[in-house]
Amino acid sequence: MPKIRLCLLVAFALFFINSNANAQRSAIDTYAITNARIVTVSGPVIERGTVVVRNGLIAAAGANVSAPPDARVIDGTGLTVYPGLIDSYTNLALPEAAPSPSPGGAPPRPAAPGPNSTQPPGLQPEVMVEDVIRPGGNEIEASRNTGITTALTSARTGIWMGQSALINLTGDTPQQMIVRSPIAMHVSFTPLRTGGYPGSLLGVFAALRQMMRDAQRYRDSMQIYERAPRGMRRPDTDRSLAALVPVIEGRMPVVMLANSEREISRALDLAEEFKLRLVIAGGREADRVADRLAKQKVPVLLSLNLPKRTTAAIPEADPEPLRVLRERVEAQQTAGKLAKAGVRFAFQSGSLTNMSDLLANASRTIENGLSQTDALRAFTIWPAEILGVQNQLGSIEAGKIANLTVVRGDLFDRNGRVTHVFIDGRPFEIKPPQESKQ
Amino acid sequence: MRRFIAKLLFVAIIATLPLSSVRAQKQTAPETLIRNATVLTVTRGTLQNTDVLLRNGKIAAVGKNLNASANTRIIDGTGKYVMPGIIDCHSHSMLDTINEGTLSVTSMVRTADVLNTTDVDLYRELAGGVTTLNLLHGSANPIGGLNTVVKIKYGRAANEFLFPGAMPGIKFALGENVKRSSTPNQPGVTRRYPNTRMGVEETIRDAFTRARDYKRTWDEYRAASKNDKSLIPPRRDLQLEPLVEILEGKRYVHAHSYIASEILMLINVADEFGFKIKTFQHALEGYKVAKEIAAHGAGASIFADSWAYKIEAYDAIPYNAAIMTRAGVVVSMNSDSDERARRLNIEAAKAMHWGDLTEEQALKLITLNPAIQLGIQERVGSIEVGKDADIAIWNGHPFSVYSRVDTTFIDGDVYFDRAQDLARRPELAKERAALEQAEPNRPRPKGESPQTPRRRPSGHEDDDIEVEKP
Numbered sequence: 012m013p014k015i016r017l018c019l020l021v022a023f024a025l026f027f028i029n030s031n032a033n034a035q036r037s038a039i040d041t042y043a044i045t046n047a048r049i050v051t052v053s054g055p056v057i058e059r060g061t062v063v064v065r066n067g068l069i070a071a072a073g074a075n076v077s078a079p080p081d082a083r084v085i086d087g088t089g090l091t092v093y094p095g096l097i098d099s100y101t102n103l104a105l106p107e108a109a110p111s112p113s114p115g116g117a118p119p120r121p122a123a124p125g126p127n128s129t130q131p132p133g134l135q136p137e138v139m140v141e142d143v144i145r146p147g148g149n150e151i152e153a154s155r156n157t158g159i160t161t162a163l164t165s166a167r168t169g170i171w172m173g174q175s176a177l178i179n180l181t182g183d184t185p186q187q188m189i190v191r192s193p194i195a196m197h198v199s200f201t202p203l204r205t206g207g208y209p210g211s212l213l214g215v216f217a218a219l220r221q222m223m224r225d226a227q228r229y230r231d232s233m234q235i236y237e238r239a240p241r242g243m244r245r246p247d248t249d250r251s252l253a254a255l256v257p258v259i260e261g262r263m264p265v266v267m268l269a270n271s272e273r274e275i276s277r278a279l280d281l282a283e284e285f286k287l288r289l290v291i292a293g294g295r296e297a298d299r300v301a302d303r304l305a306k307q308k309v310p311v312l313l314s315l316n317l318p319k320r321t322t323a324a325i326p327e328a329d330p331e332p333l334r335v336l337r338e339r340v341e342a343q344q345t346a347g348k349l350a351k352a353g354v355r356f357a358f359q360s361g362s363l364t365n366m367s368d369l370l371a372n373a374s375r376t377i378e379n380g381l382s383q384t385d386a387l388r389a390f391t392i393w394p395a396e397i398l399g400v401q402n403q404l405g406s407i408e409a410g411k412i413a414n415l416t417v418v419r420g421d422l423f424d425r426n427g428r429v430t431h432v433f434i435d436g437r438p439f440e441i442k443p444p445q446e447s448k449q
Numbered sequence: 450m451r452r453f454i455a456k457l458l459f460v461a462i463i464a465t466l467p468l469s470s471v472r473a474q475k476q477t478a479p480e481t482l483i484r485n486a487t488v489l490t491v492t493r494g495t496l497q498n499t500d501v502l503l504r505n506g507k508i509a510a511v512g513k514n515l516n517a518s519a520n521t522r523i524i525d526g527t528g529k530y531v532m533p534g535i536i537d538c539h540s541h542s543m544l545d546t547i548n549e550g551t552l553s554v555t556s557m558v559r560t561a562d563v564l565n566t567t568d569v570d571l572y573r574e575l576a577g578g579v580t581t582l583n584l585l586h587g588s589a590n591p592i593g594g595l596n597t598v599v600k601i602k603y604g605r606a607a608n609e610f611l612f613p614g615a616m617p618g619i620k621f622a623l624g625e626n627v628k629r630s631s632t633p634n635q636p637g638v639t640r641r642y643p644n645t646r647m648g649v650e651e652t653i654r655d656a657f658t659r660a661r662d663y664k665r666t667w668d669e670y671r672a673a674s675k676n677d678k679s680l681i682p683p684r685r686d687l688q689l690e691p692l693v694e695i696l697e698g699k700r701y702v703h704a705h706s707y708i709a710s711e712i713l714m715l716i717n718v719a720d721e722f723g724f725k726i727k728t729f730q731h732a733l734e735g736y737k738v739a740k741e742i743a744a745h746g747a748g749a750s751i752f753a754d755s756w757a758y759k760i761e762a763y764d765a766i767p768y769n770a771a772i773m774t775r776a777g778v779v780v781s782m783n784s785d786s787d788e789r790a791r792r793l794n795i796e797a798a799k800a801m802h803w804g805d806l807t808e809e810q811a812l813k814l815i816t817l818n819p820a821i822q823l824g825i826q827e828r829v830g831s832i833e834v835g836k837d838a839d840i841a842i843w844n845g846h847p848f849s850v851y852s853r854v855d856t857t858f859i860d861g862d863v864y865f866d867r868a869q870d871l872a873r874r875p876e877l878a879k880e881r882a883a884l885e886q887a888e889p890n891r892p893r894p895k896g897e898s899p900q901t902p903r904r905r906p907s908g909h910e911d912d913d914i915e916v917e918k919p
Binding site: 206207208209210211212213214216217220221224225228231232235236238239243246272273276277317318319320321322323324325328329330331333334336337339340342343 | 559594680887
């Protein structure tokens, strides 16, 4: 037994030596953050206490916990320890998006279909991001520097976009990154740009409906065949339809990208028609459908990419429509209204170009009616619950994955600064960001 | 701290703005009595100095000196005209997208999936006395998508727009748009079939042949599965199901068409498969085959006097409505345009000038006749006791260019009121001023230039092809 442990230690040592340059090169797997303020989320705030991390897990946290002798001790005076923040919708760790076709030019040749798919790209629910994620890269580092330790990652394009994975923002192999896969089926109401059907929003809904009807028949046919194959012609197998069976049976949640009131209503209608387990992603105007979302228990992955005017003031330009002016202001209030209406939601970065806006925008939602406590929950335990990993992540409790975000000051204070993140028990020291010129 | 106080103040200002400014104005009174107006009933002539009582969303009484209860809202109709809400039998308002043009047959797509209840064109249409729209798919393909008949309940949720009991319908299209005559050939790109009027006919015939087979397959399965539970059911084909409904007489066909020969072609194909065309939309050469259209039992939904805006529109004449009406065709006047929809009253009036229709015949073009074409004539289209309280009060005769709408009612509720609209404007200006100060709305010092407004299509670009709304 000691031999095995030694082997493990050696393996860990090698693992760290080979790892990312940002990581502290150390074979130590036990850490203690002492004298820190600990915001557990699951329980009361511990004003002065210690968090012990061992072997990638939270070993203990509390006011009366002392640092074990083998631990590397981080003096947490002036620091606050939070559960690692979860970004509930990203495209992290995925290959770059293909360049979009030039407008007016000939439609691009459709990409080669997936392995033996019956469907064109964009309508392949069998696609799994698990198959294509790659560790490392600037985007992952930028997220980590913001205090994000875990992210849901989903393909960028498609109507049936495929199945997402929850990843920890560390690890040297895709396998090490994955916390759980698949998490959900993802759908966007974006027409194909290949010139093929469906080429409009009208067709998108028709195509989604037809494929779900086909999946129902596929499941039924297979069941009939399995019961008594002898004497029956075998139905064709179909990976695309097979991938939809857990979706139409409500076993796998479906995340639909929907921001405006009408997009969200359409998603709700479609989910009702096919009895899907719906999750809304985006949700800019979700507060306008809050009653329905609460009643049908549909959670929202709420984007913190808050809309704002990007254009300069030009005297000869028409004034912006009142509707647009209202939407930008009201988007800051959505989170607060959802919390009041009892809609479950989690924050996501929503393709923010500058990740340093993430916490600043969260602060805006606090200024506009969301409580600090709920804002923190929307980054931690709520996404964990929505994504079905609340036993592993989302709070500081013994036995959970050691994902921690350590802040000097307060997370939502403009002067607060993320100093460390722990991911799977592995510490990353965050260097102060260079002053952005704004 | 000062910034924080400023922010608090701003939030307070925004919070105190009345909620009514977010939604269109709307008043709900249990009863409304319009007193002493000129009532254009459409079916029972013009009644002078007459009262109209609206109760529980219906027209409860039409007559002289009607009694009002204590909480009845009373409108003085002296000098005003009351007419039924206008029905536009060809509209693309409130559709986020109009065409699924990738295939020749797109009967699986539904306009009901892409409704945008916030489209400001709806409000403008209410201001033109319009209360009901037939929302059609575009004309990009021989068999287009399913229609949606709506009441313009601006400010309500999409499901409240749906006209209860309206006959389901579908858009067909013939001629230049579907054969893509105005789409230039692109090297290396295969043109979508069909490219000729012959191909259009073949496409429709092929689709109905498949639909007939599909129906047979299902009928056989239903019969056989009574005895054998192990049978695998046939595939449900959402493209063919609406076509089966047409064959069974459960769905109306609204066919975009221009020239006489293609109108006759479609009548022949329909006769061959045993279904009916409910309306020929546009039907600019309808006057040439008016007897045949009437004999088929079809209606026509047309423009007043648009012509020559493309080759197949050269033979259009402004007497079209009058000639077809006299031949026994149920004729309506439609907009096919968010702009023209605001002045359908004038389009109808033109038919009195060109072709000498009576006032009542002309009124029917935008009220009862389109109601018949949509299967809602029991509910709307005239002012009769028991019909829906969908009416508009005009400040003069609606066939005068000087007249405008004061108030528009749907199911007895006010959806447009000119006086209220004017009164609300200072409040909206105040709201705008406050919103422009909000941080997310402030111009960026180094931002790009704002977009110039998109050009709105002019009135007679009827052709709903390739028109995508922002």
